[in-house]
Amino acid sequence: MALASGVRFAARALLRPWALLRGTTLGRTEPAAGGGGDGARRFGSQRVLVEPDAASGVAVMKLRNPPVNALSLELLTELVISLEKLENDKTFRGVILTSDCPRVFCAGLDLTEICGRNPAHCAEYWKAMQELWLRTYLSSLVLVAAINGACPAGGCIIALSCDCRVLADNPKYRIGLNETLLGIIAPFWLKDTYVNTIGHRASEQALQLGSLFPPAEALQVGLVDQVVPEDQVQSTALSEMARWLAVPDHARQLTKNMMRKATADRLLRQRDADTQNFVSFVCRDSIQKSLQAYLEKLRQRKG
Amino acid sequence: MALASGVRFAARALLRPWALLRGTTLGRTEPAAGGGGDGARRFGSQRVLVEPDAASGVAVMKLRNPPVNALSLELLTELVISLEKLENDKTFRGVILTSDCPRVFCAGLDLTEICGRNPAHCAEYWKAMQELWLRTYLSSLVLVAAINGACPAGGCIIALSCDCRVLADNPKYRIGLNETLLGIIAPFWLKDTYVNTIGHRASEQALQLGSLFPPAEALQVGLVDQVVPEDQVQSTALSEMARWLAVPDHARQLTKNMMRKATADRLLRQRDADTQNFVSFVCRDSIQKSLQAYLEKLRQRKG
């Protein structure tokens, strides 16, 4: 049961034709699905839609990599660039991270980035994943995750690196790090983030069991800060943002850094080794065969 | 709202004329307000009233620096001396820390000690603050905080360094580290103490937001161990003390040391750097201007 939704989402992600065909070049002009036609002033890249509100100093950043916001190399890169732009623009003090895809916040890693790829590509992909975590976890902006869909694995990484998390009360919108159920393991820095958020014992269990928590359990274990009806996720995220923006930026930023720097430094001290570990792990014949069989099974199910 | 009570108390503290006029000399004979006329045997300094009960081995130590027990250099010094006396007297095994001032356990730092003072004075003041924390956090005595009033910032430091905390159930008696709301940040050793008490995630939020918890929330987050009606704070503190005194001193002291030594050692290893950080931070023009403006505003409000 625990794996079901994660697998289903991954399946759809992996089966989108362009995902299986595309290369790793960034900045291509592939049209994003579901482009908004409304009149709001928006900017952003293909896969990250940014809706800035200069008056409040808050921008809404929407992941738009349909159907399930799989974390492709492009999406990772665009997320980092979009965040950097907002951090360098003194107009903005906070960002609400949410999904533009229905029913999914973010399905996690894009397995096609590591299946059948050469070590150099896998390394590039993993470095982008590290970079996204480092940038979000230590961002000087207030980051609020408005989790309006399922949030497994890599989706959970993004949510965990925010300052607070609001989850829509839908039993299908589960959140957690379910890596073990796919036969892989979370990197140590993600484990550290889990421990910082829900404590050692809960992490020990959840990481080993690959638990995906439905909303009520996610709230109880401390993985999210609020669970609200689906149509109140955005407004609640804005209310939360207001609480955080009531604090003077400088003192808040220094305090955030004091709380999180040691955890980020652990990765910075051994970033290359972590990349090497990841690459040598996923490039093993046994893991590649598992991933291929997994993808094949998903294609047949879909077919 | 969160700042309200803290600000109000600080205002009163800062506005007492003698606070603004007095120097830093210790041991002055300035009369303490509200000196008790009852017949109990008491000793102590001007600002710390000690009521010893040799029969039980427990002393009650009352902070008496009206109106809000602002942690002046004198009060810090007298607290350390009073504690040391009791530790050196084998008659005593436990101390109940409480306030002699109505409605306030302790309002925190005395801002007049760092506003408009030279770096040497600020350094002396900060070292006294470190010393109080080190002595209380590692005290061989059982320390029970009977929190009979508001307990922000520095008041919370004192409470957190005790072995257990009993809080009066009055919604105005809030407790927490609200430094960020004043534009300043808690030192790392206080952050460590917070994390040790309420965990990493709760600390991350509460420290950044400068949360002051009302009694029920303080109990839930683990900041205090019991919340009881105001007239039962002392008796509950005594009951708690009895539980702790039921344990053989030597085994309890070694265990306490095992739990807390690493945290204290982190400060001991970098005490000078911590002092230097504090001094250079508070002596910045921007911070001094903020403090002056803040004090001025308080005086005008009072006026």
Added chain:
Amino acid sequence: MALASGVRFAARALLRPWALLRGTTLGRTEPAAGGGGDGARRFGSQRVLVEPDAASGVAVMKLRNPPVNALSLELLTELVISLEKLENDKTFRGVILTSDCPRVFCAGLDLTEICGRNPAHCAEYWKAMQELWLRTYLSSLVLVAAINGACPAGGCIIALSCDCRVLADNPKYRIGLNETLLGIIAPFWLKDTYVNTIGHRASEQALQLGSLFPPAEALQVGLVDQVVPEDQVQSTALSEMARWLAVPDHARQLTKNMMRKATADRLLRQRDADTQNFVSFVCRDSIQKSLQAYLEKLRQRKG
């Protein structure tokens, strides 16, 4: 009160004649009390009964050192050997640890191993204790504790080093580290395990107070994962086991190692010093006198 059950069990353990008379030789053929006459295929040593179920890959390991499963040097050694055998047999993926003695899971250290013994014996005993913890805490197998009786001190060590804990709902079956009440202190690696399981603040209190938690409190503080009626302990343990075995072994084992290795490494780095500390502590005249007086008192009570 808190000490009552622990003391009572220890008393009975210490009073069994063979415990007071026997030497330290391993592998003696002293008949185990209550040897089973049923037809199940079983193996194991005198004091550890192993009931393997090759079909499920799960073995039940029963402590059988009546009357209270005191952790004698023989029991410690046999536990390690039995566990090692199962780890080396690829048939097995999980072990359920439980007691064959009524009303007691395990009463903890066998004080006769450290009272009136020479330093070399005390050192040997302590190394066996460390070894058991290291082996169980880092075991590649899934370990589920089916706690069907009182579980103080050393019993709690065994339970804490498992992957999950199911406790029978009997108010007499309390669990915790009550060392301080006996005038001794838990070693740092056991403190670390406590902190990993129930957090820093709860550990600080429970370790100092020597708290033994009845089932409902043990569940609330996080010391056990489930509390069920006594006749459902084994079936619940099996259900829990099934959840853990649903995870691919390799990913689960690597994740378990990632969570626990740092804690185990702390002991490995200073194992000799830890042994030396223990030996010099228990060989003190004052501690030996306390232990002797304690044993004497128990014998008189029994008499």
